[in-house]
Amino acid sequence: MEKNVHTSGSVSYATHNQILRHELECAPTFRELFDRTHKWKGTDDYISESAHTITETYDRTMA
Template sequence: MKVNRAANPEANMHTSGSVSFVTHQSRLEKELKWPPTFQEAFDKTHKKNGTDQYISDRAREVAESYSQQMTEKYAGEEEQPQLDPEVWVAASGAPKKGHVYGFGHSMDTSRVFSGASSSTSHTSAFSTQAGAPSTSPSEVMGFIADTISSLESRLAQTMETRMVQTLETRLV
């Protein structure tokens, strides 16, 4: 594990310390007086404290790419969603080992995002407008956790069914 971290030091960099991303979002919401977008929360945890400088080239590149793609995708619309998972994955790269850059390792969001490209139902909860009082960061995180749990259950059932089918095929 230490060898992997040493080989790619930027992969584990953020300014949030041991404070969870949800806690940072909550604090940022109090500071801004509105629910922060994912971009705002990412900036808060990936910029050097007290400056406008990103902690790594990758953080800067991902943030700039995401911002540009969001502007292009939602040009002409009054408001943008707090998070567009498809745009984030396009900007940050595909999930690696079950993790999406910028989400930390506390959440396995790869299944949420892999399903988002084929189904609008996964992205609908992320499509609440910035500043909308009905969606807080904790509600979005709750949706993600519920979706992951549901997908894990479906995956376990599918794996069990396939294992039984494989065993039956070998016995015949």
């Protein structure tokens, strides 16, 4: 069983949303926000296999 780990520390989901909105100059998508909070900082690697699976499922559903 995987430990539930997030890379955002004490930064809330709402704060990440606001930061991304400012950076992108529009509302971030689910995927952009999920990637921001579920990838190791400075890498393109997800923090867990579960996080990776969620993005694959999301991408298939949205296609």
